[in-house]
Every structure is written in C-alpha cells, then in structure tokens.
Amino acid sequence: xxxxxxxxxxxxxxxxxxxxxxxxxxxxxxxxxxxxxxxxxxxxxxxxxxxxxxxxxxxxxxxxxxxxxxxxxxxxxxxxxxxxxxxxxxxxxxxxxxxxxxxxxxxxxxxxxxxxxxxxxxxxxxxxxxxxxxxxxxxxxxxxxxxxxxxxxxxxxxxxxxxxxxxxxxxxxxxxxxxxxxxxxxxxxxxxxxxxxxxxxxxxxxxxxxxxxxxxxxxxxxxxxxxxxxxxxxxxxxxxxxxxxxxxxxxxxxxxxxxxxxxxxxxxxxxxxxxxxxxxxxxxxxxxxxxxxxxxxxxxxxxxxxxxxxxxxxxxxxxxxxxxxxxxxxxxxxxxxxxxxxxxxxxxxxxxxxxxxxxxxxxxxxxxxxxxxxxxxxxxxxxxxxxxxxxxxxxxxxxxxxxxxxxxxxxxxxxxxxxxxxxxxxxxxxxxxxxxxxxxxxxxxxxxxxxxxxxxxxxxxxxxxxxxxxxxxxxxxxxxxxxxxxxxxxxxxxxxxxxxxxxxxxxxxxxxxxxxxx
Amino acid sequence: xxxxxxxxxxxxxxxxxxxxxxxxxxxxxxxxxxxxxxxxxxxxxxxxxxxxxxxxxxxxxxxxxxxxxxxxxxxxxxxxxxxxxxxxxxxxxxxxxxxxxxxxxxxxxxxxxxxxxxxxxxxxxxxxxxxxxxxxxxxxxxxxxxxxxxxxxxxxxxxxxxxxxxxxxxxxxxxxxxxxxxxxxxxxxxxxxxxxxxxxxxxxxxxxxxxxxxxxxxxxxxxxxxxxxxxxxxxxxxxxxxxxxxxxxxxxxxxxxxxxxxxxxxxxxxxxxxxxxxxxxxxxxxxxxxxxxxxxxxxxxxxxxxxxxxxxxxxxxxxxxxxxxxxxxxxxxxxxxxxxxxxxxxxx
Numbered sequence: 001x002x003x004x005x006x007x008x009x010x011x012x013x014x015x016x017x018x019x020x021x022x023x024x025x026x027x028x029x030x031x032x033x034x035x036x037x038x039x040x041x042x043x044x045x046x047x048x049x050x051x052x053x054x055x056x057x058x059x060x061x062x063x064x065x066x067x068x069x070x071x072x073x074x075x076x077x078x079x080x081x082x083x084x085x086x087x088x089x090x091x092x093x094x095x096x097x098x099x100x101x102x103x104x105x106x107x108x109x110x111x112x113x114x115x116x117x118x119x120x121x122x123x124x125x126x127x128x129x130x131x132x133x134x135x136x137x138x139x140x141x142x143x144x145x146x147x148x149x150x151x152x153x154x155x156x157x158x159x160x161x162x163x164x165x166x167x168x169x170x171x172x173x174x175x176x177x178x179x180x181x182x183x184x185x186x187x188x189x190x191x192x193x194x195x196x197x198x199x200x201x202x203x204x205x206x207x208x209x210x211x212x213x214x215x216x217x218x219x220x221x222x223x224x225x226x227x228x229x230x231x232x233x234x235x236x237x238x239x240x241x242x243x244x245x246x247x248x249x250x251x252x253x254x255x256x257x258x259x260x261x262x263x264x265x266x267x268x269x270x271x272x273x274x275x276x277x278x279x280x281x282x283x284x285x286x287x288x289x290x291x292x293x294x295x296x297x298x299x300x301x302x303x304x305x306x307x308x309x310x311x312x313x314x315x316x317x318x319x320x321x322x323x324x325x326x327x328x329x330x331x332x333x334x335x336x337x338x339x340x341x342x343x344x345x346x347x348x349x350x351x352x353x354x355x356x357x358x359x360x361x362x363x364x365x366x367x368x369x370x371x372x373x374x375x376x377x378x379x380x381x382x383x384x385x386x387x388x389x390x391x392x393x394x395x396x397x398x399x400x401x402x403x404x405x406x407x408x409x410x411x412x413x414x415x416x417x418x419x420x421x422x423x424x425x426x427x428x429x430x431x432x433x434x435x436x437x438x439x440x441x442x443x444x445x446x447x448x449x450x451x452x453x454x455x456x457x458x459x460x461x462x463x464x465x466x467x468x469x470x471x472x473x474x475x476x477x478x479x480x481x482x483x484x485x486x487x488x489x490x491x492x493x494x495x496x497x498x499x500x501x502x503x504x505x506x507x508x509x510x511x512x513x514x515x516x517x518x
Numbered sequence: 519x520x521x522x523x524x525x526x527x528x529x530x531x532x533x534x535x536x537x538x539x540x541x542x543x544x545x546x547x548x549x550x551x552x553x554x555x556x557x558x559x560x561x562x563x564x565x566x567x568x569x570x571x572x573x574x575x576x577x578x579x580x581x582x583x584x585x586x587x588x589x590x591x592x593x594x595x596x597x598x599x600x601x602x603x604x605x606x607x608x609x610x611x612x613x614x615x616x617x618x619x620x621x622x623x624x625x626x627x628x629x630x631x632x633x634x635x636x637x638x639x640x641x642x643x644x645x646x647x648x649x650x651x652x653x654x655x656x657x658x659x660x661x662x663x664x665x666x667x668x669x670x671x672x673x674x675x676x677x678x679x680x681x682x683x684x685x686x687x688x689x690x691x692x693x694x695x696x697x698x699x700x701x702x703x704x705x706x707x708x709x710x711x712x713x714x715x716x717x718x719x720x721x722x723x724x725x726x727x728x729x730x731x732x733x734x735x736x737x738x739x740x741x742x743x744x745x746x747x748x749x750x751x752x753x754x755x756x757x758x759x760x761x762x763x764x765x766x767x768x769x770x771x772x773x774x775x776x777x778x779x780x781x782x783x784x785x786x787x788x789x790x791x792x793x794x795x796x797x798x799x800x801x802x803x804x805x806x807x808x809x810x811x812x813x814x815x816x817x818x819x820x821x822x823x824x825x826x827x828x829x830x831x832x833x834x835x836x837x838x839x840x841x842x843x844x845x846x847x848x849x850x851x852x853x854x855x856x857x858x859x860x861x862x863x864x865x866x
Binding site: 304306325326327328330331336338343344345346347348349350354358359361362367370371372 | 726727728729730731734735738739741742743744745746747748749
C-alpha cells in the first residue's frame with residue numbers, strides 16, 4: 001500500500017507536558033483519513049507538526065516515501081500539504097480570488113494580475129464542482145461558500161494532501177452533505193484528505209480509516225467499515241459512552257415563560273427578532289433549532305436583559321420583565337448558560353470560586369452590608385465543584401486555567417444551584433467532547449424532571465433532537481414551526497431551518513432532492 | 519532557588535544593576551561615582567533631617583501611586599492624576615485659608631475638600647467613558663492642562679494678580695511640631711499617616727467589599743459583569759471618582775502639609791505622572807505602591823544632594839535615577855534570568 005504521508009512515532013513536548021507521545025498516522029493515497037480525539041487530546045498539535053508550525057522532539061515524517069524535515073509552513077506548502085482551517089483565514093471585504101492569491105499575488109508589469117488568477121480559480125472551481133463565484137466578496141457569501149473558498153485556496157497553491165480541521169462546525173445539514181460530496185470528488189481527482197473531527201457520525205459517513213488519539217497517545221487506527229460509533233467513542237474517551245441520553249416522557253405543567261410579539265434589533269438597528277411568540281411550561285425542554293444568525297442570540301439577550309427589545313412582552317410566571325435590568329431578571333427566576341462562556345459566562349482572570357459567586361455575591365451569606373465574605377463564597381464553590389465534577393485544583397485557580405468543559409460545568413453549577421424556574425442554555429456543549437456533552441445533557445434533563453422549564457438553543461441538530469421535548473424552529477427572527485422530535489427527522493428540520501414550510505419540506509423529501517439550493 | 523528567594527533577589531539585583539550602569543554614566547561623564555553615591559546615600563539617610571524630608575517626599579507618591587493603581591485594577595487608565603492632584607491641592611488650600619474653624623473640623627474639612635476636588639475632576643472622564651465610551655486616557659490628559667491653567671488663573675484672581683495663595687490657617691495645617699522636632703526640624707508632617715491609611719482603604723475596598731468585587735469584575739470583563747447584573751457605567755464612574763479622590767489627597771498633602779499655600783505653576787508637578795511608574799513598580803497592589811513610592815521618593819529627594827555634595831550636574835543625576843528605576847521596571851527580565859539559572863542548576 002502506498003502512503004502519501006507517514007508520521008511515525010511523533011513525539012512533541014512542551015516543557016514537562018507531552019502533547020504527542022509516539023503517535024503514528026499513515027495516510028494512504030486517495031483516502032479520507034479521520035483523526036479523532038477529545039479536545040486537548042493532541043490533534044491540533046500533531047497537525048501543526050505536519051504543517052511545520054512545531055518541530056517534533058522525536059519520530060520522523062515521510063512524504064511520498066521520502067523522509068522530510070518540515071521546518072516551516074512554506075516547506076509544507078511545497079510538499080503539497082494544504083490546510084482548511086476551522087476558523088477561516090479570509091479577508092471579509094476582499095473577493096474570493098483576492099483572498100486566494102493573498103500573499104502570493106501574480107503580477108504583470110508590477111501590478112497585480114487579478115483576471116488571470118480569477119480565470120484559474122474559476123477553472124479549479126469547475127473541475128472540483130465547487131460552484132464558487134471567483135469575483136464574489138467574502139462578506140456576501142454563505143459560510144459554506146467561504147469554506148469552499150478556503151478549499152480553493154489550498155488547491156490553487158497546488159496541494160494534493162488536504163487537512164480539514166473540524167470542517168462541519170458551522171455548517172447547516174445541507175451544507176454538510178454538500179461538503180461530503182466535495183470531499184468525495186476531491187478523492188476521485190486524486191487528492192488525499194486528513195479530516196480532524198470529534199463528530200462520530202461524520203466519520204462513519206465519509207472516512208475510509210480512523211486514527212484515534214487520547215491524551216496525547218495514539219490509541220490505534222481502524223478501518224471505518226469494521227467499526228461503529230460506540231467503539232470509536234469508547235476508544236476516544238477510554239470508557240463506555242451513551243449517546244442518546246435516557247429520558248422519560250415530559251410532564252409539562254403551568255406556563256413559565258411567555259413571549260408575545262417580541263421584536264429586537266441588533267446593534268446596527270437591523271431587526272433580528274421579528275414579532276416572535278414562544279411559550280415554555282414547567283417540566284419541559286424546548287429546543288430552538290435554527291441556523292446561526294436567525295435571531296437566536298438577540299432573542300436570548302432580550303430575555304435576559306442584555307439587550308433592549310423594540311416591542312412585545314416577555315413574561316416570567318406572569319410577571320412582565322420586558323426591558324428590565326439583568327439583575328432583576330435573574331432574580332425573577334431565570335438561570336442563563338450564555339452562548340459565549342468566555343465573553344459573558346466568566347471573568348477569566350478571576351479565580352473559579354469568584355466566578356461561581358458571580359450571581360450571588362451580593363446577598364447573604366456571601367456578603368452583608370457591602371462587606372464580602374470570600375470564605376463563604378469559596379465554601380459554596382467547593383460544593384459546586386465537587387457536585388458538578390469540575391476538574392480544578394480548587395476555588396482559587398484562575399478560571400482561565402480550566403478546560404472548556406470544566407468551565408462550562410462550573411457555569412452550569414452556578415446557574416442551576418440558584419434554583420431558577422427557567423434555565424436558558426445557549427449552545428451549552430459548543431466545542432466540548434462527548435464526555436462533557438453527555439454530562440451536560442443529563443443535567444438539563446434532570447432540571448426538567450425536577451419541574452423546571454428549560455430553553456435550549458443549539459446549532460447541533462442531534463442535540464436538539466435528543467434533548468428537547470418540543471422543537472421550535474426559528475427562521476429570520478420568528479418561530480416558523482413547532483415540531484415534536486418523535487415526529488420529525490434531521491432532513492425535515494434542516495429544510496424548516498432553511499425557511500421552507502413543512503409541506504414543502506415533505507414534498508422535497510419525497511422527490512429525493514438532495515442538492516438543496518441556498 | 520525558592521520562589522521566595524527570587525522575589526527578594528529581583529528588586530535587589532535590579533537596584534544594583536541600575537547603580538552600576540549609573541556609575542558607568544558618571545565615569546564616562548567625568549565624575550566620581552563613589553562620591554556621587556555617597557552623596558545620594560547621605561541625601562536619603564544621612565541624618566534625621568534627611569530621613570524626615572525623604573518620608574515627606576514619599577507621601578504624595580504613595581497617594582498618586584494608589585490613584586493610578588486603583589484605576590488600573592478596575593480596568594481604567596487614569597493619566598489625569600496630575601490634574602486631579604493640582605485641583606486637590608488648590609481646593610484644600612482654599613478651604614484651609616478661607617474659613618476659620620476649630621482644628622477638629624477645619625483640618626478634616628480641608629483634606630476632604632482636596633479629595634472631593636480630585637474626585638470631581640475624575641468624575642467627568644468617568645462619566646464620558648460610561649455614557650459615551652470616550653476613552654479616559656484622552657480626556658484625563660486634556661483635563662490635566664485644564665486643571666493647571668484654571669488653577670493658575672484662580673490663584674491670580676484670588677491673590678489680586680499675585681502668584682501665590684494666602685497661607686492656610688494653623689487650624690488646617692498637617693504640620694507637626696512633634697514629627698518636625700524628631701527629625702531635626704524637617705518639614706515632615708502628618709500626611710504620611712493619611713497616605714498609609716489610604717493604603718489600607720484601597721486594600722479594604724478591593725479585597726473586602728462587594729463594591730471592590732464589582733469594580734474588579736467590570737475591569738476584567740464588562741460583558742460578564744453586565745450578564746451578572748452589575749451596572750457597568752456606575753462602576754466605571756465610581757472607580758474614577760475613588761481614584762481621583764486619592765489623587766486629590768496627594769495634592770492636599772502638599773498644600774496642607776509641605777507648603778501651606780500654592781504658587782502659580784509654569785508646568786506640572788510631575789508627581790501625578792510618576793504615580794504611573796510607582797503603581798506599575800508596585801504591580802498595582804496597595805503594598806507594592808508603598809515600595810514603589812519609597813523608591814521614587816527617596817531617589818528624588820536624595821538626588822538633590824548629589825550636585826551639592828559631589829558636584830555632579832543635575833542632568834547626570836536625573837539619568838542615574840532614571841536608570842535605577844528603569845532596571846527595577848525590568849524586574850521581569852531579571853526574574854526570567856534567575857529562573858533559568860536555577861533550572862540549569864537543578865538539571866545538573
């Protein structure tokens with residue numbers, strides 16, 4: 001078997017920390033090879049070694065059978081290795097072509113020769129079925145298209161080994177299936193692909209083989225056809241993992257949250273939530289499904305008092321909290337796990353104990369007459385740390401030093417312990433690995449079972465499907481439909497999220513139209 | 519090498535390095551560094567008078583350092599300490615001279631007037647930042663110039679065209695017969711006690727109160743603080759006001775303690791700007807500010823003796839003092855160097 005890339009017994013240390021401990025990864029010509037591991041397992045380090053950003057302490061790299069020294073990314077480029085980054089490296093107000101030639105501009109008589117480049121980009125786009133307009137500005141095209149521009153960039157530079165870093169993180173289900181088509185086309189044209197991911201279904205759908213790493217160690221390489229998601233998950237985390245969180249039927253009681261005709265504008269004055277209605281009752285989890293940017297953030301910010309609403313009403317237990325101050329709203333019975341835990345959820349430079357006290361410091365026993373009692377705050381923090389399995393050295397460790405999953409567990413502990421009637425969880429598992437996701441889903445369902453209302457916002461369809469009792473689909477600022485998870489599937493949800501009516505969705509599904517046009 | 523050892527060694531090595539390079543500068547310029555440093559030492563610790571004057575000099579540095587450090591700890595750059603100090607000085611002297619009250623009322627009232635004036639001068643930049651997101655650095659810098667010239671104009675008006683205010687009444691003075699006689703009739707006054715009390719106040723506000731918790735949270739992350747129900751604007755303004763009050767107190771100490779009046783000025787006192795360095799040298803902690811102020815105050819005062827006792831020109835002295843402070847500020851590099859050495863030793 002011919003290998004295009006062999007990374008043999010790669011070892012990479014940072015001080016005393018071993019990020020890669022004798023990991024071997026062999027990429028066959030013409031295969032899609034998945035690299036699977038939890039956050040912090042060492043996937044990115046390994047790829048950065050391959051891309052020349054880090055020099056390994058041990059092991060060797062062979063490209064097409066020849067031992068190479070990849071001293072910097074330029075060497076990687078010359079060897080035909082290209083990387084499609086998770087966070088796109090694109091200039092928003094440049095065109096696709098301008099972005100592709102950036103740093104490597106073809107010149108004619110001293111000025112940049114855009115037209116010849118654009119022609120070449122168009123040819124490549126056609127050859128691989130990418131359907132990208134070379135003259136479109138990045139800010140005007142969808143996330144999926146932007147990703148294709150990234151792919152084109154590597155192809156333009158002559159890459160025939162492509163590394164995809166978490167490529168589906170921000171794509172809609174339709175865009176994901178299109179991306180899978182593109183990857184297959186690339187293989188058919190003779191390219192080889194390394195796919196970095198922690199999504200098991202994707203691996204099953206698209207890859208030929210999988211290499212799993214855990215805590216910096218190579219666990220092994222398996223043929224995709226000979227494995228299943230359960231085996232991969234247990235290889236990845238080192239124990240059995242349940243995917244579908246067990247839960248009984250919901251038993252909804254009286255209404256907790258009522259939203260009527262809510263309209264909210266973003267910071268530029270553009271209406272993002274348009275006359276939205278929503279109701280959530282005690283003892284149920286309502287999932288908001290939708291593509292990023294359809295008003296989810298503005299909706300939650302309006303409920304929690306972080307953004308003023310233009311019109312409409314928000315009621316908690318019958319009490320009007322529209323445009324009240326955040327403190328008053330949280331005290332009326334709302335817990336909020338914010339979408340961006342680094343921006344809103346935590347003061348990263350504070351110890352984790354202070355962060356756990358962030359919503360309660362102002363009341364006894366944590367303070368009295370303006371004098372704060374850090375001993376009481378830390379004691380409570382220690383309880384929450386133990387109860388919510390937050391892995392930390394203790395309440396005095398800076399929040400910044402904790403991993404994403406543990407930061408999130410601390411936030412959930414903080415919010416749940418306040419015993420709110422309504423718990424809002426916005427993208428609660430974003431960027432987390434299966435172990436942490438499982439934990440968080442269980443906690444949300446526990447809240448529901450203890451009679452709380454839960455509002456879950458997520459871009460992950462399987463999360464919405466698994467956890468919610470009802471799914472409200474948001475599109476262009478309003479709830480366009482409400483469906484039950486038992487009566488829908490990802491295909492239908494995906495179409496609803498793209499703004500189709502349920503009838504149109506059913507018709508499309510019947511006709512077997514896969515190539516949904518944006 | 520233990521961490522504690524390194525913590526003690528770093529400032530010591532920094533001062534020695536600064537003195538060494540300073541010595542080279544003096545040698546190259548044709549002066550005797552040994553005589554120069556003896557003069558510096560004598561200027562700081564030579565006799566009880568020198569010690570008294572050095573402590574007097576340290577007093578406003580502590581307060582100016584606290585002002586900068588407090589704002590910094592809450593995410594704000596108060597570059598306007600100089601202006602707040604000037605208005606504080608004037609307000610304290612005005613109250614001290616214009617009213618005739620018993621000392622128990624008059625002295626605290628005059629001190630408070632200084633603090634209030636500084637607070638008010640810092641309130642405006644705080645308000646602009648809170649309400650309109652105007653950067654406090656620009657506003658505070660400009661407020662320094664306004665303070666300087668407004669106060670000059672007020673002094674002229676008050677004195678009927680003269681260049682100095684009336685002297686404060688005895689009932690508003692911080693002067694102390696006791697401290698003065700203890701130090702061979704230096705100008706040492708009770709201000710040092712006020713400054714040390716404020717060190718405790720700053721520590722208490724930041725570490726023991728909910729207000730301090732909020733101020734720090736807002737300084738680190740406005741978004742998370744807003745999410746947690748804190749009022750961002752209120753906290754920004756409050757932080758500037760407290761910082762300005764410390765700065766105003768620094769001015770009050772000069773007015774009520776050292777000078778007893780105020781002259782029109784051709785330029786800034788420099789104490790407010792040095793306060794930035796004092797705060798940074800002290801890592802923006804209350805205790806650290808004392809260390810920074812002691813270093814600044816004693817070097818500044820002791821250096822006055824170098825031209826007299828060792829015939830070293832003022833300009834060279836300034837360079838030497840700047841070098842010492844420069845090396846102390848480079849403590850991080852020294853720390854890195856020490857850690858590396860101790861690691862290598864461990865490896866062996």
